[in-house]
Amino acid sequence: MKLPRRFFQPLATGAPAPFRELPVRLERMIHFVPPHNDKVRARVPELAGTVDVVLGNLEDAVPADQKEAARKGFVAMAQATDFAATGTGLWTRINALNSPWILDDLFTIVAEVGDKLDVVMVPKVEGPWDIHYIDQLLAQLEARHGVTKPILVHAILETAEGVANVDAIASASPRMHGMSLGPADLAASRGMKTTRVGGGHPDYRVIADPAGDAPRASAQQDLWHYTIAKMVDACMANGIKAFYGPFGDFSDGAACEAQFRNAFLMGCAGAWTLHPSQVAIAKRVFAPDPAEVAFAARIVEAMPDGTGAVMLDGKMQDDATWKQAKVIVDLAKLVAAKDPELAAVYKLG
Numbered sequence: 001m002k003l004p005r006r007f008f009q010p011l012a013t014g015a016p017a018p019f020r021e022l023p024v025r026l027e028r029m030i031h032f033v034p035p036h037n038d039k040v041r042a043r044v045p046e047l048a049g050t051v052d053v054v055l056g057n058l059e060d061a062v063p064a065d066q067k068e069a070a071r072k073g074f075v076a077m078a079q080a081t082d083f084a085a086t087g088t089g090l091w092t093r094i095n096a097l098n099s100p101w102i103l104d105d106l107f108t109i110v111a112e113v114g115d116k117l118d119v120v121m122v123p124k125v126e127g128p129w130d131i132h133y134i135d136q137l138l139a140q141l142e143a144r145h146g147v148t149k150p151i152l153v154h155a156i157l158e159t160a161e162g163v164a165n166v167d168a169i170a171s172a173s174p175r176m177h178g179m180s181l182g183p184a185d186l187a188a189s190r191g192m193k194t195t196r197v198g199g200g201h202p203d204y205r206v207i208a209d210p211a212g213d214a215p216r217a218s219a220q221q222d223l224w225h226y227t228i229a230k231m232v233d234a235c236m237a238n239g240i241k242a243f244y245g246p247f248g249d250f251s252d253g254a255a256c257e258a259q260f261r262n263a264f265l266m267g268c269a270g271a272w273t274l275h276p277s278q279v280a281i282a283k284r285v286f287a288p289d290p291a292e293v294a295f296a297a298r299i300v301e302a303m304p305d306g307t308g309a310v311m312l313d314g315k316m317q318d319d320a321t322w323k324q325a326k327v328i329v330d331l332a333k334l335v336a337a338k339d340p341e342l343a344a345v346y347k348l349g
């Protein structure tokens with residue numbers, strides 16, 4: 001382990017100093033774009049104003065013979081659009097550390113558009129050693145190409161070993177932005193018996209005890225509850241952000257919304273959107289409910305210094321509920337700053 005005073009030192013001469021605190025940004029959805037697809041890429045300038053993050057995906061879902069086209073497409077789309085002008089994040093998902101493409105991904109992208117890139121998403125992270133490797137390499141590339149803003153790292157939690165090491169991954173570097181659950185790769189890595197990309201499974205359920213001949217009630221359970229909870233704790237304990245990942249059944253908006261909402265309530269900041277139909281779902285879910293915001297604002301107002309105990313509508317409020325209320329009010333303010341419609345509904349000063 002590094003000594004605390006060395007943790008924030010740049011890892012290469014000439015590389016920018018790491019952030020001490022993460023930039024505060026609204027990231028309700030990380031929208032995946034296949035950069036080798038000319039038609040979709042052409043829509044990016046228009047898309048950029050409608051999502052919080054545009055991610056050019058170079059990894060899974062890009063065929064092996066299109067990896068180079070995807071990398072070139074990403075550079076072209078990064079150069080063609082001023083993402084910062086609309087407050088939209090620009091991310092890329094690079095190929096895995098053991099793949100033949102990773103070096104060209106990073107070498108090309110940092111050289112060509114390193115100053116425009118906010119976050120590199122790293123797939124199949126197994127432990128802190130993977131983050132240390134990327135951290136060092138990014139610092140060298142930032143220094144070589146004169147990048148002045150540190151490029152952040154986002155890990156996908158999608159292997160059994162990664163889940164076992166989740167705390168160490170979250171605390172591996174000041175470059176860590178956050179983590180996303182990768183339910184498809186994780187299911188494979190764990191030997192789970194499902195072919196779905198996220199969401200539930202009709203056979204994963206609990207059943208009521210028998211009561212004579214009466215039909216036994218049963219209910220589907222959330223396959224991802226344990227992992228999301230573990231990921232949220234690891235992330236929040238280290239001051240970084242947790243995200244739900246992909247939901248693959250584009251035809252089932254209700255199930256996508258339920259999965260996103262569970263993640264939101266558990267502490268996640270956002271989710272991936274793979275298809276335009278999922279963007280509205282993410283916007284709906286990852287902004288607090290107006291009635292909840294109104295009640296939270298009353299709590300904050302009733303306890304101006306955040307201490308003591310008061311009653312509101314028959315419910316006890318104290319220092320702890322004040323902190324809960326602050327989470328909701330702060331998020332609502334962040335959303336309101338970007339979304340005039342919700343700003344009008346929230347009516348926060």
Ligand SMILES: CC(=O)SCCNC(=O)CCNC(=O)[C@H](O)C(C)(C)COP(=O)(O)OP(=O)(O)OC[C@H]1O[C@@H](n2cnc3c(N)ncnc32)[C@H](O)[C@@H]1OP(=O)(O)O
Pocket residue numbers: 032033034039040043047057060061184185197246273274275276
């Ligand atoms: C497990 C994991 O790793 S998940 C992450 C990896 N997967 C991905 O990144 C997938 C990203 N999504 C995609 O590539 C596409 O949505 C696909 C290939 C899955 C499906 O695309 P299509 O067959 O074109 O879907 P569909 O016909 O419903 O699309 C409707 C429209 O939305 C467009 N569209 C589809 N996906 C996207 C997207 N991610 N961003 C922007 N536009 C999109 C289509 O081009 C189409 O446009 P059109 O009406 O002008 O023809």
Ligand SMILES: O=CC(=O)O
Pocket residue numbers: 060156158181182183184185186197245246
């Ligand atoms: O990369 C995402 C996943 O679910 O796998």
Ligand SMILES: [Mg+2]
Pocket residue numbers: 060123156158182184185
């Ligand atoms: Mg994956």
